Amino acid sequence: MILLLLMMSEQTAEKQVVTPWVATSDSAFDYDKLVRDFGSTKIDQELLDRIEAVTHKPVHHFMRRGIFFSHRDMNSILSAYEKGTPFYLYTGRGPSAGMHMGHLIPFMFTKYLQDLFDVPLVVQLTDDEKFLWKKLTVEETRKLTIENARDIIACGFNPEKTFIFSDLDYMGTMYPNVLRIQKMVTDTTVRGIFGFTDSDCIGKHSFPAIQAAPSFPTTFPHMFGDRKKIRCLIPCAIDQDPYFRMTRDVAPRLGFHKPALIHSSFFPALQGAQSKMSSSDESSSIFLTDTPKQIAKKINKYAFSGGRDTVEEHRELGGNCDVDVSFQYLAFFLEDDARLAEIREEYSSGRMLTGELKKILIGVLQDLIKKHQEARAQVTDDVVRHFMTPRPMEHILFPKKETSSK
Structure with a gap:
């Protein structure tokens, strides 16, 4: 069903398998090789020093210790911040029956980024993906979405600058951008990136465009209006990078900035690093x-x-x-x-x-x-409803009336 991105370690000839659905290795993951194979950039001391110089705050221990180890265009985000140019954060997860410590990592780091830069955040809950890949009903995925939203909210995000959304509920608003992305990406490309076959349902073939759409600001008109030139930073695990390599190829053809990314390593199971x-x-x-x-x-x-x-x-x-x-x-x-x-x-x-x-x-x-x-x-139904309700945020991001072109 899934074309495994099989990578052989140059020194040990051991197997590494990394896709959005599978991440296994015969030994500890070779993250240097993942950086080379995926074409990202390793986070170095120069970037860490620039973050501290720009924000006047220490970098997160996740970055100091190489847990977040790779990036794409992080310097463009720092330049935007220096100029006072708005940007936003985007992360997400596929709802599951129980969140574990590994699931907390991207949200802990995203909370740090929101506090560090004081920027809005969108969190995509891909209940549609779970329905397509797992033996769940639509109704079951909706319930998982709400329960996972409670755990995400409990991480302490700014309620006035955070929008959490279910794909099932928000699809009508983001569908125009989903369509634009779908028209730009051939089935051959999607098969090559994700390994879909003739036996996979058509929903799987189209899903990557749904995960790509939140990278573009016009997907959220209540937050950004029709402004297209607002940058996006995506903190995520390295296995999600294939989605956004596709997105970065499409973005300039649709008039958007390429989304920037910052990648984390994997949180190991109790049984070890494999x-x-x-x-x-x-x-x-x-x-x-x-x-x-x-x-x-x-x-x-x-x-x-x-x-x-x-x-x-x-x-x-x-x-x-x-x-x-x-x-x-x-x-x-x-x-x-x-x-x-x-x-x-x-x-x-x-x-x-x-x-x-x-x-x-x-x-x-x-x-x-x-x-x-x-x-x-402390996360009541009303609190969940507030986070998951589309609401105006333009006045927070753009307090003064703009006269320049979009």
Whole structure:
């Protein structure tokens, strides 16, 4: 059904499979090779320094630690910000029955970007995609959309500058841009990028245009009017990049800026770096609904260890932080750089045992999920309705009447 983008590591000849639907590897992902194969640009110290110089604020630890590691045209976004030119953020997700820690990563980072740049955000919930790819009814996908929206809202986005929308509900407004994109992209191109075959339903062939449309500001007339020259920045996982390579090819032909992107690495499953967390595998994931007891049990039972076989051997040789899932999770969720470096040193030297490392992680995750659950409990039906209602935002973005051309 899906043409796997099969990539062989030049050094190890191991398989990497990365598509919008599949991401697996025989070992840790070779992100340098993904950058080369996808044609993006690796985030370097020069870009990090420019972000701090332009915003006068420190970069997020996700960027300092290479979790967000690749980009397309991020410098154009920084130039727009320096000039006071409006731009907006766009991210999204395919609704699922349960959101896990991996799902939080792009929203945590997007929240940081919204606060950093003080810009509007659109969040696409692709309930249509889930209906096409999963054994779900339309009614079931609608319910998942609302529940996932609650978790997204709980991340703390600005309610006056955030619009969350369901494709099923918003299609009428964005359909003109969907049509324009569809007319620009041949079926041969879509098959080549996504691997669709004659046995796939026609809905799958047309879906990439739906995910592309929010990259263009006229998809949101209540926010941007008919202005076409407003840039878009998309934070997403690297597996979503194929959609936007297609979009960037279409954009200038339709009179829009190419969307800029910033890519994250994958959040590993508890079992190790060969795969990412899955909502369908309870043992691979820490869910946002898990209790403190469940979190502790999962980490202690399933989190792959970089420790040695015996205490004596561990004390002598030390643990391997590069494969230890508990340490990798701390790299995502422990913000204190000095403390993380201390833990790495203690574990690598053998002075810290695997059980002690897991205990630290359990405490960090229990605290984070407790705060998320408390925030989610405050998300009422009215709050969801506010975020998901199209409403005027032009006065926020363009407080003064413009006289220049669009």
